[in-house]
Amino acid sequence: MTETEKIIEISFHGRGGQTAITASQLLAEMAYEKGFADAIAIPIIGAERRGAPIMAFTKVSKHKIIRTYDSVKNPDFMIIFDTSLLEMPRIKETIKEGVTILADSPIPINRDGLPNNIRIFIVDATGICIKRGFMHSSGPILNIPMLGAFGKVTGYYDLETIEKVLKKVFGESKIAKNMAVARDAFEEVKEVK
Amino acid sequence: MVSDIKKEFLQNKENKIIKGNEAAAYAAKSSRVQVISAYPITPQTTVVEKLSEFVDQGLMPGTQYIKVESEHSVMASMVGASMTGTRTFTATSGQGLFYMNEMLHWVAGTRLPIVMAIASRGPAPPWNIWADFTDVLSQRDTGWITSFCATHQEIYDEILMSYKVCEDHDILLPKFVAYGGFILSHTSKPIIIEEQALVDEYLPPLPDEKGWPHIFIDPERPMMFGNLIMPSGFYYEFRMKIHETMMRAKEKIMIAAKQFERMFGRNYGNGLIQNYKMDDADVAMLIYGDLAFQMEEAVDQVREEGYKIGMVKLRHFRPFPVEEIIEIAKKVQVLGVMDRGTAFGSPTGGPISSEVKTALHNTEKTAKILPMISGLGGREVTIDQQKDQLKILIKMNETGELPKDLLYGTLWHGKLEVK
Incomplete structure (x- = not known):
C-alpha cells in the first residue's frame, strides 16, 4: 500500500465534558472540506459521565473510500485532552513506534516507558481557553484549540478551513471567539524532544 | 486537489x-x-x-x-x-x-x-x-x-x-x-x-x-x-x-x-439484494446491515490473495427475495449466511440463515450453506475477522468439510476466548 492510499487513523482521548467527541466529528469535516476523499468520525459511546475517560476516533483518506466502521487500534496520531490518561494501561499500550502525540499540556510530557521513535507535540489549550474565556459550564472547550494545533502539526487543513467549517457548524455569531483560540493554538503548538 | x-x-x-x-x-x-x-x-x-x-x-x-x-x-x-x-x-x-x-x-x-x-x-x-x-x-x-x-x-x-x-x-x-x-x-x-x-x-x-x-x-x-x-x-x-x-x-x-x-445516480442492486463481485465467484457470503459495507473491503482483500469470492448484501428481509437467493445458491459452491441477531430454537439459531435454508427447500443442486453469527450486542467485527470468516468458507469449499466447532450447525464467530 502506498503512502497516499493509506487511511490515516486518529484517536482522541479525553474526559467526559472536554468535548473530544465533537472534536472527532469536526476533524472529519475539516479534512473533507480541505479535499480528502473520505472521512469518518467514530465515537465510542457507553454510559460515560463528566470526568470519565472517553474515546473517539477519526479516519481520513486522501484517495479512497473508507469501507470500515471499526475502531482505531493502531493510531497514526493520538490527541490527548488530559495527560493523566497517558498513565492508563489501555491507552499507554496503544502508543506504538511511529505514532505522533498531540497533548494539551503547558509542560513537556514524561517520556518514561514510551517508545523512542515517537513524536510529541504540546499546546497549552487549557491556558488558551482560560485566557480567551472560551469555557462551557464545567470547564474549557478544548476541541477548537486542539484542532487548531492539529492542523499545524499535520498540515491536513489550515486556519481558513477551520473557519469555513466552524461557520457552517456553529454559525457566524460565535466565529470570532472560536477562531481566536484556534489561531492561538495553531501558533503556539510546539514539538518537544 | x-x-x-x-x-x-x-x-x-x-x-x-x-x-x-x-x-x-x-x-x-x-x-x-x-x-x-x-x-x-x-x-x-x-x-x-x-x-x-x-x-x-x-x-x-x-x-x-x-x-x-x-x-x-x-x-x-x-x-x-x-x-x-x-x-x-x-x-x-x-x-x-x-x-x-x-x-x-x-x-x-x-x-x-x-x-x-x-x-x-x-x-x-x-x-x-x-x-x-x-x-x-x-x-x-x-x-x-x-x-x-x-x-x-x-x-x-x-x-x-x-x-x-x-x-x-x-x-x-x-x-x-x-x-x-x-x-x-x-x-x-x-x-x-x-x-x-x-x-x-x-x-x-x-x-x-x-x-x-x-x-x-x-x-x-x-x-x-x-x-x-x-x-x-x-x-x-x-x-x-x-x-x-x-x-x-x-x-x-x-x-x-x-x-x-x-x-x-446511486445503485442498490435490484432493491432486494445487491451483489458484490459475484460474477466469477464460487464462494460467497450473504450478509446485511453495516457489516455488509465492511465485507466489501474484506472481499477485495481476500480476492487479492487469488480467491474468487463474492458477497450478497441482503437489503430486504420482508418480502424475502427467494428467487434471487435460489439463483445465487445454484451458482456458487459454498454460501455463508452471516447473522447479527438470534432466533433461539429456530433451525439454525440465526434469523436469516433459517430463512435462506427454507428458501432453498425445494431446489436441488444448490450450494452448501454455512449459517454464521457474529457481532451480537454490538461486539466489534473487524475487517480481519471478516477475512477469517471468508477463509472458513474457502476452506469448506476446498475440503468439502464443515468447520468443527459448530453449535447445532451454526458457526458463532468472534466469541470471547474463555481462559
Missing part, C-alpha cells in the same frame, strides 16, 4: 458530514412528512431530536410533532395520524420497538403506509444498546416490509424509496428501515442530501384530503374501524391479502430502486 472518487460520489451536490441518525431525520424532512410522533430511546434518540430542531426552526412548515409518553402511544398516534391520510414518520430501537409490538400489528392490519427508522440494538437483559438486529427481526410477522441499510447514504436513500413503495395504492403497507445502533447511528460520514425539487418529483404526491383509497375519516360521519369480525367474516381473507401484497411488493421495491438510480 479533489480526488476522482470524491467527485464521482458528490456529483456537485450538497453534502454534509452527518451521523446515520441525522441522515434518517434529513430523509424524513426531504420526504415532507406531515406527522412525527416521538419518544426517545437510545440509540435512536437523535433522529427525533434532529426532527424537533427542524420543526422548531420552521424548516418543516405544516409538520405536526407529537410528544407522547411511551412507544406504544407513539405507534397508536401514528395510526390515528395516518388514518386521516397523512405521511407519517417515527423512529425507535430495541425495547421501544418491543413495547410498540401490539400497535405494529394494528398498523399492518389497517394497511397504513407508516415508515419507521430503527437504530437496532440488542434486546435486554443484560442491558444492551449496541448494534444487533434481533429487535427488528423478532417483529418478523407483524406485516411490515423490512429493510437494512449498510451505509449512512443508504439510510437517507432507503427512507425515500420506502415512501415510494409503501404509499403505492397497490401496496399500502408499513415499513421498517433498520440500521446498526451506534455503528451507523452515531458515526459520521459525508452524505448527499438531494435537492427538494428532485425528491418531490421522485416521491408520490402527499395524500390529498380524500386520504388513502381504503380509509376515509370524516368527523361529521363517525365510523368504527378495525372492529370485531366473526370467524365466518373476512378476517381470513384480509390476512391472505396482506401476504399477497407483501409478495407483490417485491416488484414495487425493484421499480423504486431502478427509478431511484435513474433520478439520483
Whole structure:
C-alpha cells in the first residue's frame, strides 16, 4: 500500500465534558472540506459521565473510500485532552513506534516507558481557553484549540478551513471567539524532544 | 486537489458530514412528512431530536410533532395520524420497538403506509444498546416490509424509496428501515442530501384530503374501524391479502430502486439484494446491515490473495427475495449466511440463515450453506475477522468439510476466548 492510499487513523482521548467527541466529528469535516476523499468520525459511546475517560476516533483518506466502521487500534496520531490518561494501561499500550502525540499540556510530557521513535507535540489549550474565556459550564472547550494545533502539526487543513467549517457548524455569531483560540493554538503548538 | 472518487460520489451536490441518525431525520424532512410522533430511546434518540430542531426552526412548515409518553402511544398516534391520510414518520430501537409490538400489528392490519427508522440494538437483559438486529427481526410477522441499510447514504436513500413503495395504492403497507445502533447511528460520514425539487418529483404526491383509497375519516360521519369480525367474516381473507401484497411488493421495491438510480445516480442492486463481485465467484457470503459495507473491503482483500469470492448484501428481509437467493445458491459452491441477531430454537439459531435454508427447500443442486453469527450486542467485527470468516468458507469449499466447532450447525464467530 502506498503512502497516499493509506487511511490515516486518529484517536482522541479525553474526559467526559472536554468535548473530544465533537472534536472527532469536526476533524472529519475539516479534512473533507480541505479535499480528502473520505472521512469518518467514530465515537465510542457507553454510559460515560463528566470526568470519565472517553474515546473517539477519526479516519481520513486522501484517495479512497473508507469501507470500515471499526475502531482505531493502531493510531497514526493520538490527541490527548488530559495527560493523566497517558498513565492508563489501555491507552499507554496503544502508543506504538511511529505514532505522533498531540497533548494539551503547558509542560513537556514524561517520556518514561514510551517508545523512542515517537513524536510529541504540546499546546497549552487549557491556558488558551482560560485566557480567551472560551469555557462551557464545567470547564474549557478544548476541541477548537486542539484542532487548531492539529492542523499545524499535520498540515491536513489550515486556519481558513477551520473557519469555513466552524461557520457552517456553529454559525457566524460565535466565529470570532472560536477562531481566536484556534489561531492561538495553531501558533503556539510546539514539538518537544 | 479533489480526488476522482470524491467527485464521482458528490456529483456537485450538497453534502454534509452527518451521523446515520441525522441522515434518517434529513430523509424524513426531504420526504415532507406531515406527522412525527416521538419518544426517545437510545440509540435512536437523535433522529427525533434532529426532527424537533427542524420543526422548531420552521424548516418543516405544516409538520405536526407529537410528544407522547411511551412507544406504544407513539405507534397508536401514528395510526390515528395516518388514518386521516397523512405521511407519517417515527423512529425507535430495541425495547421501544418491543413495547410498540401490539400497535405494529394494528398498523399492518389497517394497511397504513407508516415508515419507521430503527437504530437496532440488542434486546435486554443484560442491558444492551449496541448494534444487533434481533429487535427488528423478532417483529418478523407483524406485516411490515423490512429493510437494512449498510451505509449512512443508504439510510437517507432507503427512507425515500420506502415512501415510494409503501404509499403505492397497490401496496399500502408499513415499513421498517433498520440500521446498526451506534455503528451507523452515531458515526459520521459525508452524505448527499438531494435537492427538494428532485425528491418531490421522485416521491408520490402527499395524500390529498380524500386520504388513502381504503380509509376515509370524516368527523361529521363517525365510523368504527378495525372492529370485531366473526370467524365466518373476512378476517381470513384480509390476512391472505396482506401476504399477497407483501409478495407483490417485491416488484414495487425493484421499480423504486431502478427509478431511484435513474433520478439520483446511486445503485442498490435490484432493491432486494445487491451483489458484490459475484460474477466469477464460487464462494460467497450473504450478509446485511453495516457489516455488509465492511465485507466489501474484506472481499477485495481476500480476492487479492487469488480467491474468487463474492458477497450478497441482503437489503430486504420482508418480502424475502427467494428467487434471487435460489439463483445465487445454484451458482456458487459454498454460501455463508452471516447473522447479527438470534432466533433461539429456530433451525439454525440465526434469523436469516433459517430463512435462506427454507428458501432453498425445494431446489436441488444448490450450494452448501454455512449459517454464521457474529457481532451480537454490538461486539466489534473487524475487517480481519471478516477475512477469517471468508477463509472458513474457502476452506469448506476446498475440503468439502464443515468447520468443527459448530453449535447445532451454526458457526458463532468472534466469541470471547474463555481462559
